[in-house]
Amino acid sequence: MQFLLALIVAGPLLGAVAALLPARPSPGHRPSSSRFAEPLPVTGLKGSSPEQAVLRHGVTVTGVILLAAIVLALGFDHAHPQAMQATTDITWIKALDVRIHLGVDGISLPLLLLTALLTFLCALYSYFKPPAGPSPRAFVALLLLLETGTLATFAVLDLVLFFLAFETVLVPMYFLIARWGGAGRQAAALKFILYTVLGSVIMLLGLLLVGLKAGTFDMVALATDNGRSLTTSVQVIAVLAIGLGLAVKTPMWPLHSWLPDAHTAAPTVGSVLLAGVLLKMGTYGFVRIALPIVPEGMHTFAPYLAAFAVAGIVYGSLACLALARPGNKGDLKRLIAYSSVGHMGFVLLGIATLTPTGVNGALFANIAHGLITGLLFFLAGAVKDRYGTADLDTLAGATGAALYGRAPRLGALLAFAAVASLGLPGLAGFWGEMLALFGAFDPAAGLSRPAFLTCMAVGAFGTLLTAAYLLVVVRRVCMGGPRPAGERALADVQGYEFAAWTPLAALTVLAGLWPAVLLGLTDPAVQQLLAGGKQ
Numbered sequence: 001m002q003f004l005l006a007l008i009v010a011g012p013l014l015g016a017v018a019a020l021l022p023a024r025p026s027p028g029h030r031p032s033s034s035r036f037a038e039p040l041p042v043t044g045l046k047g048s049s050p051e052q053a054v055l056r057h058g059v060t061v062t063g064v065i066l067l068a069a070i071v072l073a074l075g076f077d078h079a080h081p082q083a084m085q086a087t088t089d090i091t092w093i094k095a096l097d098v099r100i101h102l103g104v105d106g107i108s109l110p111l112l113l114l115t116a117l118l119t120f121l122c123a124l125y126s127y128f129k130p131p132a133g134p135s136p137r138a139f140v141a142l143l144l145l146l147e148t149g150t151l152a153t154f155a156v157l158d159l160v161l162f163f164l165a166f167e168t169v170l171v172p173m174y175f176l177i178a179r180w181g182g183a184g185r186q187a188a189a190l191k192f193i194l195y196t197v198l199g200s201v202i203m204l205l206g207l208l209l210v211g212l213k214a215g216t217f218d219m220v221a222l223a224t225d226n227g228r229s230l231t232t233s234v235q236v237i238a239v240l241a242i243g244l245g246l247a248v249k250t251p252m253w254p255l256h257s258w259l260p261d262a263h264t265a266a267p268t269v270g271s272v273l274l275a276g277v278l279l280k281m282g283t284y285g286f287v288r289i290a291l292p293i294v295p296e297g298m299h300t301f302a303p304y305l306a307a308f309a310v311a312g313i314v315y316g317s318l319a320c321l322a323l324a325r326p327g328n329k330g331d332l333k334r335l336i337a338y339s340s341v342g343h344m345g346f347v348l349l350g351i352a353t354l355t356p357t358g359v360n361g362a363l364f365a366n367i368a369h370g371l372i373t374g375l376l377f378f379l380a381g382a383v384k385d386r387y388g389t390a391d392l393d394t395l396a397g398a399t400g401a402a403l404y405g406r407a408p409r410l411g412a413l414l415a416f417a418a419v420a421s422l423g424l425p426g427l428a429g430f431w432g433e434m435l436a437l438f439g440a441f442d443p444a445a446g447l448s449r450p451a452f453l454t455c456m457a458v459g460a461f462g463t464l465l466t467a468a469y470l471l472v473v474v475r476r477v478c479m480g481g482p483r484p485a486g487e488r489a490l491a492d493v494q495g496y497e498f499a500a501w502t503p504l505a506a507l508t509v510l511a512g513l514w515p516a517v518l519l520g521l522t523d524p525a526v527q528q529l530l531a532g533g534k535q
Helices: 002-020 050-075 109-128 136-155 159-168 170-180 185-214 219-225 232-249 258-265 268-293 295-324 332-352 356-387 392-396 408-421 428-441 449-478 495-513 516-530
Strands: 085-093 098-104
Touching: 002 050, 002 085, 002 098, 002 109, 002 136, 050 109, 050 136, 098 136, 098 159, 098 219, 109 136, 109 268, 109 356, 109 495, 109 516, 136 159, 136 170, 136 268, 159 170, 159 185, 159 219, 159 268, 170 185, 170 268, 185 219, 185 232, 185 258, 185 268, 219 268, 232 268, 232 295, 258 268, 258 332, 268 295, 268 332, 268 356, 268 516, 295 332, 295 449, 332 356, 332 392, 332 428, 332 449, 356 392, 356 408, 356 428, 356 495, 356 516, 392 449, 408 428, 408 449, 408 495, 428 449, 428 495, 495 516
Parallel strands: none
Antiparallel strands: 085 098
């Protein structure tokens, strides 16, 4: 188990280094000077060109990491999910008591699995549909480096290592947007890096304050101490600094403005990983660090966090409604990006309640958002590839994109992902938002119940707005008149697309029908975390 977790964290990094090694050209192959853009011939995973070889390397490495994560999950002691398992604890910087401390519990295990799955599906999709840009060698290396940073964020148990892992993902995501993105990619990438780096610098100050005042950077020891070695003023300052950094990455309104530009410009797989994995790093930091280590500071700021959360829910939904209206030139990818602001608002609301119900709802909504929004961005990319645009007015046009009639399987999948995103009971999107609202109905002791009841009411109103804009999108993109004479037929879902999207759709249904599978992992860990590490 220790070896498996170390392999999961370090394996993609080794794979990234290997991807950059020069490859021996195949006999008769002539290097191409063109930008790497066109889909490769569909020959399974047996292509012999250097481009296909390096992309196949990405599929292989991410596949091995996914397999290792599944084996880790099968070997996980599900009877004690609150206990840190597969731990490694090695001294790294003795003078500062910084340690290479790894471990996994019921909170981090689902996020590790989600990261490994989404990265594998992105690598598989990119083999058949590579994004336009420079050499695939750099693309695969950056994809694997991104996976390393994300997996490490969810596995490390030292504040310094957490910060380093948190920062590792910024460089590969910046280049994925700037080099392989679409129109406006340079400005979007610059905005992304400026916002996130500034937030990270502020977060680092808070992490250093906690570690130096408590005398250790070990997250398990700090959680067990439950803030007893930190004064209230230190905790308040630390939560303010750490929370700002995490809020940028989540992103929380009004620190969200980098997200729509990044999603609009990013390549399809970049959008999938940004929404499905990177945003979870912020909310995970709130649960893993802020709740157990500085509880008094969190108690002070919880009402404000809840207020910003529900403001984000309503703001994101209203922005989506505006984008969905005819004549507003709304972009489908941009609309999905704004929807993430609203959905992550429910995650933050659940965390702000400081209750097991709310925090469990937040963790469930984290996973559900990764599955559903990852699928939505895959589908938005497919629609853009087929129509040459993601502009909703262009897609609707005079007759409507009419995916139901022109590409019925693609239209059905888009409608499925939309109703899952709006929180239809029986699908994954329902449980997290419901539990977050239930947590707001009865917040932790000492919090203002009238204030949280107001937040609950505003959040519930946000669910109605979410349903409104998603149904408008389905009507405009999926419905419409017959294909005009002479217009070329659209390709429906291809085999590689089916392989990349089916796992996300299936898990969305599974999590919606059997939420106890996920809640059984998170609840004991959350109970112990809120109790200050006590069994």
